[in-house]
């Protein structure tokens with residue numbers, strides 16, 4: 001009989017190791033692959049977008065997390081990063097981009113403007129993107145430093161790693177989208 005020599009519970013990957021084999025669950029293996037290969041779509045409109053550029057550049061190097069491949073096509077992206085002020089006129093465009101992204105998808109709201117309208121409490125500025133699309137993680141700051149954006153990105157990775165493969169088909173998720181009138 002084969003003997004199990006070690007059991008690991010790190011990185012959300014419960015594994016059973018022995019001579020010549022390793023076992024885990026499909027959920028966890030796919031979660032691990034997804035979290036380390038996120039393709040971000042940067043929806044950057046103003047100053048926070050500059051901080052995101054710094055996050056991509058050599059010093060902070062988002063590529064270390066498997067996300068060097070930015071996508072400017074919603075159909076080839078699974079992480080929407082909204083960085084900057086979103087005017088009410090632009091809101092339908094952002095929502096359209098979100099709808100066009102394939103499931104599973106996640107949303108990172110970067111900075112005070114994207115998260116709450118920031119200092120622009122005016123008739124023309126959306127007071128938070130969560131008025132039109134669901135948001136998974138908020139990054140505070142005006143602007144947030146690249147370290148904060150990286151931290152927000154890692155919180156997204158935690159969600160991705162732990163997400164059940166069935167979540168997107170669940171009633172709870174459908175109700176969440178219905179709240180935003182998204183089918």
Ligand code: SF4
Nearest residue numbers: 047048112113142143
């Ligand atoms: S949160 Fe501050 S830095 Fe970011 S877009 Fe708004 S005003 Fe600019």
